Amino acid sequence: MSHSTLQELTESVHGLSPAPDHLASCKDCRDLEGRLRAELDLLRRADARLEPPAPRRRLSGLLPLAMAAAALLGVIALILRPGSSPAPGARAQQGKVDVNKTIDRFLDGNEEDSAQARRLLTELGPGALGPLINARAHHPASIRPDALAALVLELKEKRAGEAGVAIFRRLKTFRLTLDIQNSPMSAVADY
Numbered sequence: 001m002s003h004s005t006l007q008e009l010t011e012s013v014h015g016l017s018p019a020p021d022h023l024a025s026c027k028d029c030r031d032l033e034g035r036l037r038a039e040l041d042l043l044r045r046a047d048a049r050l051e052p053p054a055p056r057r058r059l060s061g062l063l064p065l066a067m068a069a070a071a072l073l074g075v076i077a078l079i080l081r082p083g084s085s086p087a088p089g090a091r092a093q094q095g096k097v098d099v100n101k102t103i104d105r106f107l108d109g110n111e112e113d114s115a116q117a118r119r120l121l122t123e124l125g126p127g128a129l130g131p132l133i134n135a136r137a138h139h140p141a142s143i144r145p146d147a148l149a150a151l152v153l154e155l156k157e158k159r160a161g162e163a164g165v166a167i168f169r170r171l172k173t174f175r176l177t178l179d180i181q182n183s184p185m186s187a188v189a190d191y
C-alpha cells in the first residue's frame, strides 16, 4: 500500500475530495494531513486579519461630527469678528437689569420666574452672552443645564445675524443627524 500523495491530502483538507481511505491505517499520512490543515487555518486567520473590519460604522458616525465642528468654527469666526457689537456683557451691565441675578432666576427659579428671566435675557440679546457663558462656571449644578446651552445658542445666532443664518440652519440640521448620546445640538454648540 502506498502513501497518499500531497495532492490527495491537500484536496481532502480543502474539502475538494473525500479523505483517502489510506489515512485510517497510516499515522504518517494522518500527521501530514494534520500539518496541512494547520497551515490552512493559519492562512485563513491571516486573511481575516487583512480584511477590513466589517462595516465602518465609527468612521461614518464621525463624519457628520467633523462637518458640525467645521460649521461651528464658522459660527465662532462670525461671533468673534471685530467691530459692530460692543464687547459681550458691556451693554447689558450698563442697563438697569442685573444680568447675573436674572441668570440666577433663569437657571434656578421656578418655571414662571425662569421663563420671565429668559425673556429679559433674550431682550438683552448678545449683550447677555458674556455673563451667560460665565454663568456656566458658577452654576455647574443648575437644575436647567440644557436651558443655559439653548439660550446661549439662541443669542449667538442673534449676534451672528444675517451672515450666520445659513450656518445656523446647518447646525440645526446636524442636530437631527448627530447622535452624541442624544445630547441636543445646543449642548454640542455650547461645548
Ligand SMILES: [Zn+2]
Pocket (backbone or CB within 6 Å): 002, 003, 004, 022, 026, 027, 028, 029, 030
Ligand atoms: Zn501513508
